[in-house]
Amino acid sequence: MAAAGASEILRVDDMSVVYPSSRGPISAVSNLSMSMNAGEFVSILGPSGCGKSTLLNVLAGLQKASSGQASLFGKPVDGQPHRNIGIVFQQARLLPWLTVLENIFIPIDAMRLKRADYLDRAHALLKLVGLPKFAKHYPDELSGGMQQRVGLARSMIHDPKLILMDEPFAALDAMTRERMSVELQEILGKSKQSVLFITHSIPEAVFLSDRVLMMSSSPGRFIEEVHVPLKRPRALDAMASGEFAELCGRLRKLYKH
Ligand SMILES: Nc1ncnc2c1ncn2[C@@H]1O[C@H](COP(=O)(O)OP(=O)(O)O)[C@@H](O)[C@H]1O
Ligand SMILES: [Mg+2]
Structure with missing residues (x-):
């Protein structure tokens, strides 16, 4: 786990989430601890089903933990969406009756900020x-990959320090998905945001990450942490290296359905 220190932005301490159900309580995640x-x-x-979305939703302030604590930027998450985080979901979740630009402004409106102050940034993010030429288009005029890129721009409009991504490329075909991984890495190289990325793809996790935390099946616990020392920027042919295969192999041995 990352050492506690001045640059720690996220901390989860002994967090468990239990859902009530008609067949009795369901333990979704159990005693999770991590930091970033x-x-x-x-x-x-x-x-x-191991509880990845549950963890992310607690961090996003969308639901509460049953026990333990999550903190962002040194303060406990209080069940409210945090000004310093952006969120990207599995589906782009764009509003079909709004243009691309208006969709990107959704967090600005939700936080009651002034759109005019963020117009230049919105255009810069579209670029x-x-x-850059799609500001006035509607979501149904865009491909799935393009919609997901609008979702990414929307998550970054208020310049959050941390972006939480819940399987953002899972709905895309394999080729688009690989391309999006490369593009995301390029975008982050320029924007310098921190990312907590959820996936069930081993190569995707290794390709993108500095560290990979492996969870067990339900109830989810952290079972292993793997550091990825591959140098950046990473091109897709990094996936053909022996080092990449070795890291994926280590994770694959731990992956229990
Ligand atoms: N709102 C809910 N009510 C009851 N059970 C839920 C709810 N949300 C998730 N679960 C259960 O909690 C477990 C973890 O779900 P989830 O966090 O969505 O996993 P993942 O994102 O890893 O697929 C699963 O067993 C799921 O069925
Ligand atoms: Mg999920």
């Missing part, structure tokens, strides 16, 4: 995600 430092790209890898 500024500038890190950390992936959480685990099988479907960054490769969609």
